[in-house]
Amino acid sequence: MKKYLFRRILQIIPVLFIITFAVFFLIHVAGDPVAMMLPSDATDSDRLILRTALGLDRPFIEQYGIFLSNLARGNLGRSFRYREEALGIVFERLPATLELASFSMLLAVFIAIPFGIWSAKARNSSMDLLITGVSVLGRAMPSFWLGIMLILFFAVKNPLFPVSGRGGMEHIILPGFTLAFGIAAQITPLVRSSLLEILQQDYIRTARSKGLAEKVVVYKHAFRNALIPVVSIMAVQIPGLIGGALITETVFSWPGLGQLVIQAIYGLDMAIVQASVLVIALVTIFFSLLADVLYCIIDPRIQHR
Known part of the structure; x- marks a missing residue:
């Protein structure tokens, strides 16, 4: 390893x-x-x-x-616009982007795993078809359009959440759900298909033949092995999550890397763009390595050589 x-x-x-x-x-x-x-x-x-x-x-x-x-030498240049070190400016904005991305990923997992398990257990039922249809819709729906619709319904017509800015939990709900919905739509069918495949294995039939309750069979014996492809897709989703965060931050005026990068691109602020892309690439690579480690934790039979 x-x-x-x-x-x-x-x-x-x-x-x-x-x-x-x-x-x-x-x-x-x-x-x-x-x-x-x-x-x-x-x-x-x-x-x-x-x-x-x-x-x-x-x-x-x-x-x-x-x-x-x-x-x-760790010097990525000075920003034309801010007249400061570009890397320092990026690190000032990075926590806001990581906060939004982390919240969105956790929310997506909490949405996708229960619905994926529910869909697998209710295979070919009306609920299974409904969950599958919503997943297809979520993959096809642009995140910026969903964000605008959420602002319209939950901030303009019904002022339940702030429309922009970063503050308490109420500020992160709308942008977080905007990002999480698309990711959950990717993970849910994967959980379903992976769990259905595991439930056909011989050791699952053996567990059922021993008279174990279906919940024990699903959650104790099948679910852990079904997580391996889920971890894979989560690692793959990290670049898309960061990229989606840049757009979502612009829609919700979230003070992260999104607004900074968009303004830097329009202003041709090379130092800011280069520093932002480099930092995002490092974050993506880190999570890819973390996924490899999680493979071994979830299934000790996996050995990287």
């Missing part, structure tokens, strides 16, 4: 290299940040001076080489 984790950690380096290069290239070809920073009546001389001061007059490869050199 230790050798496997060590190899996975080594694999992070080329992955981050590819990510940084892709983001740096896309920002480079997106436009000239100097045009965004100076007023429309600025002279060509003013633009040249600022471009030289920011190092944007150098060739692309040289700019990227300087970026990698600074990255090795």
Whole structure:
């Protein structure tokens, strides 16, 4: 297991290299940040001076080489807009995004697992069809549209929850459910299909033949093994969860990385975009490693080599 984790950690380096290069290239070809920073009546001389001061007059490869050199020292540059270290600004916003993402994932699990088990136990019934239909609807429904509908019904017409901002539990309910609904729609049918497959195994038939109650068979013997593919899909959902959080944060004015990244993209603030993508990539890789560890905890027969 230790050798496997060590190899996975080594694999992070080329992955981050590819990510940084892709983001740096896309920002480079997106436009000239100097045009965004100076007023429309600025002279060509003013633009040249600022471009030289920011190092944007150098060739692309040289700019990227300087970026990698600074990255090795933990310096991701200064924000054009905030005039501060980009990494510090990202870390200020990161807790809000992690709070929203964590709440959404927990809520999705608490929704998906009971309904997935219920759907499996009531196979081919009207309730099974209803749960399956809602899951299909949840996968097809855009999160930003769901967020707008929740704001309309639960904040405008019926002022039960705040429409924006970050504060107490009441502020996170609507954005959290917006993210959780789509994730739960992905996990629920997986729980159902995985549990149905496990319930056909010989050891489950043996447990039933011993006269054990159906609840004991399902929750004690079948459920744990059915969790393995669920953990897999949860790890896969982390990038989508972070990406969905960026959009949802914009809809609900949640002060996390979402608003910061969107504003940085519009303003061509390269340092903020690069720092945000790098941090999000590291968070995603961390949860992927955590999923591998959870595999071994759930099923000790799994051995990573």
